[in-house]
Amino acid sequence: MQKIDISYGRYGLSLELPDDSRVLRTKKVAAINDEQAGILAALRSPTDKPPLSSLVGSGTRVVVTHSDITRATPNRRLLPVILKELEDNGVRREDITLLNALGTHRQQTNQELRTLLGDHLVENYRCEQHNAFNDEGLISVGKTSLGNDIRLNKLLVEADFKIFTGFIEPHFFAGFSGGPKAVLPALAGAESVYTNHGFNMIAYPSATFNITHGNPIWEEMKEAAEKVSNSFLVNVTLDREHRITGVFAGDVISAHSKGCQLLRDNSVVTIDEPYDIVITSNSGYPLDQNLYQCVKGLSAAKRAVRKGGAILMVARCEDGLPDHGSYASLLKRADSPNEILSMISQPGFHEQDAWQVQTQAYVQQHAEVHLFSEGLQNTMIKNAMMIPCRDISDTLSQLMRRFGNKVCVIPEGPLVIVNLSCSTV
Numbered sequence: 001m002q003k004i005d006i007s008y009g010r011y012g013l014s015l016e017l018p019d020d021s022r023v024l025r026t027k028k029v030a031a032i033n034d035e036q037a038g039i040l041a042a043l044r045s046p047t048d049k050p051p052l053s054s055l056v057g058s059g060t061r062v063v064v065t066h067s068d069i070t071r072a073t074p075n076r077r078l079l080p081v082i083l084k085e086l087e088d089n090g091v092r093r094e095d096i097t098l099l100n101a102l103g104t105h106r107q108q109t110n111q112e113l114r115t116l117l118g119d120h121l122v123e124n125y126r127c128e129q130h131n132a133f134n135d136e137g138l139i140s141v142g143k144t145s146l147g148n149d150i151r152l153n154k155l156l157v158e159a160d161f162k163i164f165t166g167f168i169e170p171h172f173f174a175g176f177s178g179g180p181k182a183v184l185p186a187l188a189g190a191e192s193v194y195t196n197h198g199f200n201m202i203a204y205p206s207a208t209f210n211i212t213h214g215n216p217i218w219e220e221m222k223e224a225a226e227k228v229s230n231s232f233l234v235n236v237t238l239d240r241e242h243r244i245t246g247v248f249a250g251d252v253i254s255a256h257s258k259g260c261q262l263l264r265d266n267s268v269v270t271i272d273e274p275y276d277i278v279i280t281s282n283s284g285y286p287l288d289q290n291l292y293q294c295v296k297g298l299s300a301a302k303r304a305v306r307k308g309g310a311i312l313m314v315a316r317c318e319d320g321l322p323d324h325g326s327y328a329s330l331l332k333r334a335d336s337p338n339e340i341l342s343m344i345s346q347p348g349f350h351e352q353d354a355w356q357v358q359t360q361a362y363v364q365q366h367a368e369v370h371l372f373s374e375g376l377q378n379t380m381i382k383n384a385m386m387i388p389c390r391d392i393s394d395t396l397s398q399l400m401r402r403f404g405n406k407v408c409v410i411p412e413g414p415l416v417i418v419n420l421s422c423s424t425v
Contacts, residue, residue: 072242281313
């Protein structure tokens with residue numbers, strides 16, 4: 001047997017697996033030794049933009065956006081460097097707003113904001129949170145080529161200058177996170193998110209990992225981002241220990257593209273044929289805080305498991321299913337993946353989180369899903385149409401008897417882009 005460490009919650013798990021189990025990991029990328037210097041260098045020599053210092057000054061009203069508690073963006077290391085560069089170049093602190101780019105996620109508590117940003121930023125800067133459901137806080141910026149109206153956060157649109165921060169990782173239907181996702185869905189109205197994440201958009205074959213151009217979801221995100229003037233991107237890539245491996249600043253699209261290419265070079269793993277059983281994670285905390293987020297890891301595993309095989313997801317889910325949003329309630333309204341898809345594909349159906357249950361249903365049509373989670377009761381797991389696992393070794397033994405002995409494990413789940421060298425999946 002071989003011992004494999006897998007990302008799980010805040011501390012990880014060590015699994016004993018058969019010696020011939022294949023482990024799919026990203027390549028190791030060297031972390032930046034001096035993160036502050038690396039961030040400053042990117043701000044001062046950005047991609048397809050002048051240096052940040054030449055774009056702002058006294059009287060410039062700046063909105064700096066940041067991701068929420070479900071993302072691994074190193075806000076407490078990234079934001080202070082950006083803020084100091086702004087203030088060193090004449091921007092007054094009272095003209096800076098830190099905007100939590102929540103998309104349709106719930107508002108963060110004060111303690112969560114302090115965890116995200118640190119006490120100093122919360123106590124010394126104006127901190128606001130996006131609300132996708134508050135009409136008074138949204139403003140229309142026009143329609144996309146698909147005919148969808150785009151409403152964005154009013155604070156963002158009315159600011160003189162906008163800085164979008166975040167991190168880039170593989171994304172199960174947008175190709176990669178970061179870049180234009182900082183606008184749509186992160187700072188858009190709910191109806192704009194619903195149309196961008198609509199049933200037909202999610203069902204599109206190119207709405208998947210590793211594809212941006214030609215992916216209708218990402219293409220519309222790009223259009224939305226291009227409607228925001230005077231913008232500047234600061235995205236990072238991270239290693240397994242959440243250390244910064246690259247900083248990509250400047251134009252929202254071209255800087256993001258450089259970060260995506262770094263991930264393509266180091267995150268794609270090719271397999272010759274699918275496996276009987278795939279063990280996966282959701283990359284540990286903070287991404288495995290709830291089952292909703294874990295659909296990303298399941299989608300990664302789907303690319304590696306054979307049709308009719310089995311997936312064993314290992315995720316802590318300390319935030320439950322969760323209770324907020326519509327993910328749990330949508331799952332309760334159906335008894336099978338087919339019923340889920342029938343329900344949400346009805347003309348005119350628009351509901352928060354439908355995109356997540358749709359993607360999950362595709363995984364569950366493809367393979368049997370088992371879940372090890374110390375944060376969820378068996379009834380909660382069953383309500384999600386998954387099979388509870390309380391002993392990983394015992395479950396794996398049973399699965400091998402039922403499905404076969406060809407096993408692989410993806411310790412970092414959705415951080416790995418699995419490509420099949422043939423088309424049998």
